[in-house]
Amino acid sequence: MKEGNFMKTWKKVGLGTVTIASVALLAACGSSSSSSSEKGRAPQLAIPTDISTLDSTMATDTYSNIFIGNTEEGATRVAANGKAEPALAESVESSSDGLTYTIKLRSGLKWSNGDALTAKDFVYAWQRAVNPATGSQYAYLLANIKGANEIMAGKAAPSTLGVEKVSDTELKVTLTQPTPYFEYLLAESVYYPLNQTFVEKYGKSYGTSSEKTLYSGPFVFKGKGWTGTNESFELVKNDNYYDKKNVKSDEISYQVVKKPETAVQLFKQGKLDQASLGTPDLYNANKGYTKNAKLVDLKEATTDYIQYNQTGKGTSSAVAAKALQNKNIRTALNLATDRATIVAQTTAGSKVATGLTPAGMARTSDGTDFAEYAKQPYTYDATKAKEYWEKGLKEIGETKVTLTYETDADSVTAKQMADFLQTSLSKALPGLTINEKIVPFQQRLKDSQNHQFDMVNTLWGGDYAEPSTFLALFTEGSGYNDGGFVNKAYQAAMTKASTLPNVTNDDARNADYKDAEQALYDEASINPIYFRTTPALRNPNMVGLAFHGTGLSYDLKSVYIK
Incomplete structure (x- = not known):
């Protein structure tokens, strides 16, 4: 991911069979004896630049996507083992020719405001993404869905997209060609469902702050959360999330730390649980630091x-x-x-x-x-x-x-x-x-x-x-x-x-x-x-942080301080 602009003409892009090779569960193994001040507290993490948007249709950068991918969710989610597994979906099944997918959603799904989350929310989100008027740069990931290219080129109405609501808990998706990795695409943020009533209430300001965004994932923002300009905020467990029992932390603290040297100092002061050593000077000066620290390599699929x-x-x-x-x-x-x-x-x-x-x-x-x-x-x-x-x-x-x-x-x-x-x-x-x-x-x-x-x-x-x-x-x-x-x-x-x-x-x-x-x-x-x-310094008492070289870089669902 991470940048670019919407073009009004599109060409179908086929993407091949996926082989996950760059996903690792970075669960550091530290001492089993944790201080009472550490155990159970909120993990403290940072990003190096501001959030751009919380609109899952419009996001293009890694850092915004960290928050979108942990407060919202799609039919599937890429697990720590690198496999796309059912998330909001109970099952995803393909026809023998690979051109038709049936997505069965879990029953009783809810948005963070208590509204029912149903198949129509997926249909709306996908039609919104391919609509040229929306300007979604990531709409190209839907290009293999029947009718998507014609819609993105302005030659057909969004309603002609090859996705239909069979029932409140079932979707039927028709592709133009086999897409063996389609279940992985379903985990991408542009495929996340959206609540039409909520989105249209805020219009172009949807996603410009946490209060103008609705959530379907493991976390929501605490209080006023992200206002669009502030550089510190907290995530808290989403009580309406279907799998909240497996969300390991009740709260996660985040701040924007633009200077890596500052992040390292905050780590040493116990105010961050991870700090990147992205420059030779930082790495050489801190690679031997062992006080409540473990050195890990974040192998990114980044060029x-x-x-x-x-x-x-x-x-x-x-x-x-x-x-x-x-x-x-x-x-x-x-x-x-x-x-x-x-x-x-x-x-x-x-x-x-x-x-x-x-x-x-x-x-x-x-x-x-x-x-x-x-x-x-x-x-x-x-x-x-x-x-x-x-x-x-x-x-x-x-x-x-x-x-x-x-x-x-x-x-x-x-x-x-x-x-x-x-x-x-x-x-x-x-x-x-x-x-x-x-x-x-x-x-x-x-x-x-x-x-x-x-x-x-x-x-x-x-x-x-x-x-x-x-x-x-x-x-x-x-x-x-x-x-x-x-x-x-x-x-x-x-x-x-x-x-x-x-x-x-x-x-x-x-x-x-x-x-x-x-x-x-x-x-x-x-x-x-x-x-x-x-390379990064990590608190060995922070465990369960899944780092992915592709897609959602940090999955926070299983992270906690032991």
């Missing part, structure tokens, strides 16, 4: 990459627009990127990217990590970079180019990476000047969505453990192609992967995905930097 604005507009200058539309200049920038040094100097435990799809997320039929199977020769070669650069400058009729590099002010790693690139790229490519534009996370998202940048640093975390959660980002009509590039070979490969017969053949589909990775490399469409792993 950091740079997008180039190839739309011809929205750039800092006409020269910048012309330069970034030139393949040789983009190739030069990719070759001049010293990824190994970036990883060593700005991250702790991450790996150099060899493509868009991260390592450790999905495997081929013979067990090979897909990232290894499809890796591309993204290398650092200053000599070749200069050759391509000079050739590109000649083609665009310029001797100097100034480009602006945009990234997050909320991330120390992002700022350090910007400083390194500003110096190293200018040194490797004579005539290039890099200006930094360091903005808050939300501003970076907005600029990316509106194509208002030259080069922008982007991180994408997978939504399900299958390569298309990354490789479908730039397909025709996708809302995530912030650089606006057109790559015919890439599009052709993804079209083959998403249609019969390849969509149901793992080997054929993976071969198509590999072709897509190669096409992105050949055209220097993007610049992958690293696959992210984040």
Whole structure:
């Protein structure tokens, strides 16, 4: 997940068989003797930036989704073992041809305000998501439901979507093609039910605060909760949740801590139960800290990459627009990127990217990590970079180019990476000047969505453990192609992967995905930097915190202080 804008034209994206490989239950094993001040208290956690929205149809970022995924729920929920299991649904059954799903809901489901939660709430939510007027960026995850693409293209009414209420507790879903991982999609927030009366009561302000949101999941916000601007709030157990007996904590405390150094200090003061060590300095200074601490590795299915604005507009200058539309200049920038040094100097435990799809997320039929199977020769070669650069400058009729590099002010790693690139790229490519534009996370998202940048640093975390959660980002009509590039070979490969017969053949589909990775490399469409792993200090008395590399990053249902 985590960013982008809605596009008014859509292309059906097929996504293949899922293989969960990057989900771990991070239940630390500490001493069995807990102090009376620890036992039973609320876990204390933090996020590094503000919540954007609680609207499950509209959310696009990881941090908002943590709260949406723990206060709301779908037909299924991905368990700590990585499998999609029934949640609000009692059962999910597929027809023999894989085109029809019957979802039977649990009886007696309720919203947090006591209203009955029924099949019509799913129908309404899904129709709302694919309605172009809504502007849901994640609507593409419903693309394989019959009629979705026509609706998203404005060619059909939302009511024609292939989902119908059979009864208050039963839904029938019709797909356009087999989707073997459909039960995993049902766990995505865009598939969560919505109470139509409540949503329409607040209209566009729905989800802008906790009081303007209705809940179906394990937790609700305490009191006024999140007001839209505050940076500390508590979650409490939802008394109307069907499985409340298995929610381990009565309350969970959260705060926004934007500086990782501050988070580490709060951890050492006993005011946080986990703190990330995402920079080399933080990691080296604290990796040996053992006082009420355990070091864990959060292996994320996340890729950091740079997008180039190839739309011809929205750039800092006409020269910048012309330069970034030139393949040789983009190739030069990719070759001049010293990824190994970036990883060593700005991250702790991450790996150099060899493509868009991260390592450790999905495997081929013979067990090979897909990232290894499809890796591309993204290398650092200053000599070749200069050759391509000079050739590109000649083609665009310029001797100097100034480009602006945009990234997050909320991330120390992002700022350090910007400083390194500003110096190293200018040194490797004579005539290039890099200006930094360091903005808050939300501003970076907005600029990316509106194509208002030259080069922008982007991180994408997978939504399900299958390569298309990354490789479908730039397909025709996708809302995530912030650089606006057109790559015919890439599009052709993804079209083959998403249609019969390849969509149901793992080997054929993976071969198509590999072709897509190669096409992105050949055209220097993007610049992958690293696959992210984040070490963290954790209170060993905090147990049951499920961390998922894809989808909902933290599942709080089972976490508690022992």
